[in-house]
Amino acid sequence: MSTSERALRGRAAIVGVAESSLGEVGPGISSLDLIGQATVRALADAGLSKHDIDGLFTHSAFFSQPVLTTAEYLGIRPRFADGTATGGSSFVGHLWHAAAAIEAGLCEVALIAYGSTQRSNGGGLVASGAALTRSWETPYGPRMPASAYALAAARHMHEFGTTREQLAEVAVAARQWAKLNPQAFVQDDLTVDDVLSSRMVSSPLTVRDCCLVTDGGGAVIVTSAERARDLPKPPAYILGAGEATWHMNISQMPDLTTTAAQDSGRRAFDIAGVGPQDIDLVELYDAFTINPILFLEDLGFCAKGEGGAFVSDGAIAPGGSLPVNTNGGGLSYCHPGMYGILLVIEAVRQLRGEAGARQVDRHSLALAHGNGGTLSSQVTAILGDESTL
């Protein structure tokens, strides 16, 4: 850990957040329209104007040069741009890159933005970029990304005795949070039996173990801690973050039960100077039910192999011992292909105490964890209110 990385603690803050329209936005609306809508709303939330933005951070599967396309649409001319593309985790990574760029003087007001109309475009995940290099997996017909996560779930069950019921508990908890969130895409009752008896997508994962396929987007405004204090909303300080990339293809992941979140989490906690026991609420990238189990273990909320037991009996549901995915997550609230920006937005809303019926009681310190690829990229960010500086 370099001294300079640790010096970033609390130097930048999130001052504006907003979702675009979510769910199914209908024909004719583009992913850029959603980025525009979220940006207008986030700027209003921050008390800033488009003309203040001098840094742009974005990624998309809809256009090959997302920074260029997005800057043109918004009518901005950023002096610093970052199109880091690590899948769904990109936007949590952008948060840390923005903090570093602001500290280095490369920009002062950073916009992180994402939009996707994958559901209105006919469902299914939109793949990032053309596959012009040979795949050593595709000839065997894995249903990606679900099969990659299914292989990890199967291995976790084999090594640790994790059960399909425990996986289902993750989906049930997410649904209970979603019922408290008016923006959540699905709010019907969901039981463990419902999850188990749903259509099997790639064993052991049923369709209810898999994230939603929705439209949606979001925008996050980041600036220096100094400037943040002059803005209307309480700043959400970026206390630390860590990024880790171990592989791309699931067949190249050495141990399917241990993710790079072990690395990203350790570094984020080290910079922030806090540990798992200090965290009030956790937003985890729950593309599949195995994800929160793996990440709770790898981030140190429980021991390796104990994630299944940890999520059982409502422990991560409303009223449980650890609030996890308080918006309903990618499983029940919204999953527009890449979910990372939405978990940052929810963490900020909780820190500010703006989360309405789903607001958690203690909300000074939040952990937002992004996942990208097939358990490939892991990015952890720790955010805190004024009291945590």
Place this chain on the structure above:
Amino acid sequence: MIDNVHTDVESLSAETAPGTVFDQYAAEGVLAYQRCGGCRHAVFPPRVLCPSCGCDDLAWQPSAGHGTVYSATVIAPRGKEPYTVALIDLDEGFRMMSTVTAGDGSAVAIDDHVRVEFRPAGEDAPLPVFVLETAR
């Protein structure tokens, strides 16, 4: 087929490209992998440098084709036969994705022993797939 072709980074050509060499072996019914002369790491998928130590002293080796299922998932597309996608740990120390068929239609389990076979793939090189090994 020579069992000890070294990857020559300096004179990489369409004929010696690692993926091509793999396919040439496959056409002869051999599952080939690369062994690093520097650190002895077993390398798959094929490439021009060792992902373990970084050196380019990679020699092609034939695998005996025996392995163990590291993980497996069954995919059941609507209206089609279910099939198994698995990660196989070959005895020589490399892992690959493949499909496993159990002759009697039974499920494939983690830790099952499997052996390679080659499935014709039209104009492409034959595809290495696996079958359950009943006794070893």
